[in-house]
Amino acid sequence: MSHTIAGKKKLLSRVRRIKGQSIALETALEGEPNCMAVLQQVAAIKGAVNGLMKEVLEAHLREHLGGEDMTKDERLEEVEDVISILKSYLK
Template sequence: MAHTVTDRKKLLNRVKRIKGQSIALENTLENEPDCMAVLQQVAAIKGAVNGLMKEVLEGHLREHLGAEDLSKDQRLEEVEQVISILKSYLK
């Protein structure tokens, strides 16, 4: 996946932010957690993961499905793979 290689630094920064948010949530839960603080952290993590998914998915669609050299069968296979991932992600 060339787009994940060219955007590696940006994607890794997003992952590091998600990691930091997860650690903050863990720390909150280890203390005497306030419900609102927990909810806020969970919402932040979800938003960060959604942003990461959007970036990778957009790159994949542009680079792979947008490729002009794909045969019809290859394009259909790519579409099915993306649909499968989206179904799993959106459960």
């Protein structure tokens, strides 16, 4: 079973929280928000997205790279895929 399926409820909960934070930020920006409140909300959203990324990435690494059933070439390909994702995420 894929780690994203096994942790589906928890991941969806995180995504819904991020969605709520984004909606709150949008609503605030439609009004006359305090700059500090906007900065704080943006920081909270970034932290929530980082937490989601950490959780999915950790589970992925444990399931896909920690397994013993991969060949060396498959493992190297998987590592390159993860590096590519991390590079785009960290831009």
